[in-house]
Amino acid sequence: MTDLLRTYLDFAVETAWQAGRLTLGYFQTDLRPDFKSDESPVTVADREAELLIRRRIEQQFPSHTIVGEEFGEAAGSADDDHRWFVDPIDGTRSFVRGVPLYGVLLGLEIEGVCQVGVAYFPALNEMIAAATGHGCWWNGRRARVSPVERLKDGLVAHYDAAAFDRHGRGAAWERLKKIAGYRAGWCDAYGYLLVATGRAEVMLDPVMNSWDCAPFPPILQEAGGYFGDWSGNATIHANEALATTPALLAELLEIINGP
Numbered sequence: 001m002t003d004l005l006r007t008y009l010d011f012a013v014e015t016a017w018q019a020g021r022l023t024l025g026y027f028q029t030d031l032r033p034d035f036k037s038d039e040s041p042v043t044v045a046d047r048e049a050e051l052l053i054r055r056r057i058e059q060q061f062p063s064h065t066i067v068g069e070e071f072g073e074a075a076g077s078a079d080d081d082h083r084w085f086v087d088p089i090d091g092t093r094s095f096v097r098g099v100p101l102y103g104v105l106l107g108l109e110i111e112g113v114c115q116v117g118v119a120y121f122p123a124l125n126e127m128i129a130a131a132t133g134h135g136c137w138w139n140g141r142r143a144r145v146s147p148v149e150r151l152k153d154g155l156v157a158h159y160d161a162a163a164f165d166r167h168g169r170g171a172a173w174e175r176l177k178k179i180a181g182y183r184a185g186w187c188d189a190y191g192y193l194l195v196a197t198g199r200a201e202v203m204l205d206p207v208m209n210s211w212d213c214a215p216f217p218p219i220l221q222e223a224g225g226y227f228g229d230w231s232g233n234a235t236i237h238a239n240e241a242l243a244t245t246p247a248l249l250a251e252l253l254e255i256i257n258g259p
Helices: 004-025 044-060 093-096 159-168 170-179 191-194 218-223 245-258
Strands: 064-068 072-074 082-090 103-110 113-121 126-131 134-140 155-157 182-184 201-207 226-228 241-244
Touching: 004 082, 004 103, 004 113, 004 126, 044 064, 044 082, 044 103, 082 093, 093 226, 103 218, 113 191, 113 218, 126 191, 126 218, 134 191, 134 218, 155 191, 159 170, 170 245, 191 201, 191 218, 191 241, 201 245, 218 226, 218 241, 241 245
Parallel strands: 064 082, 155 182, 155 201
Antiparallel strands: 064 072, 082 103, 103 113, 113 126, 126 134, 201 241, 226 241
16 A cells, blocks of 8 residues: 555645646636635636546546545546545635635545645645655645644744634634634635644634545654644544644643633
8 A cells, every 4th residue: 555655645746736736827816716616716727726636536546436626526437445535626715816825736536535645835836745654745845734833933824714613613713713823815725835834833624525624634743743623533524624733732622722
């Protein structure tokens, strides 16, 4: 399995890089988005990048299932326990605004466990990638989470402060922001990279899809951290997400779950 995971990881890195370079052709070009039923934006770059990724997976691993944000789930050619999760542009709002924090996300779940993850941020030229037992690598350097031991000394990253109220987590956010040393917004998937590379201590989202989460369990695990839900469960299927360090996890769970 170890050699096979290395093959999957190398494939995911190259695929995310190719999709990311495609998106750069549209970046900062005054691209106009369409809007989906949930009012989230989508562009031709999202669709073309996902199609590129799907074609590569179908050619290389035809038995694998693909779950993508823009084109849904497609079963492989055989009864297989491998599922690729694809988010061709995580942070489309950032992308259409010309903000370079958007990313291409690709994760592989094997027998229900995410074991390969890649997040590529084309406009920043930052790539973070990991597979179980192979470490976490950030632009060729080993990535490790922060050694900070107190939340009051830590940096908490988030996407949109208003989202906590919209999704019933306003009280949790109020408690957390009073204790955290610093709060940084507009992060999307980039916040999870910040935690994995020791530049932030916490990233959390009150609502997340599986394709938003899939790269990050192996990335955070191999960097020495935690990724999962707000109850301490390592999962991508809880419709919420949290990344932090082992030193802060217990304190953080107590704060966000409240009395």
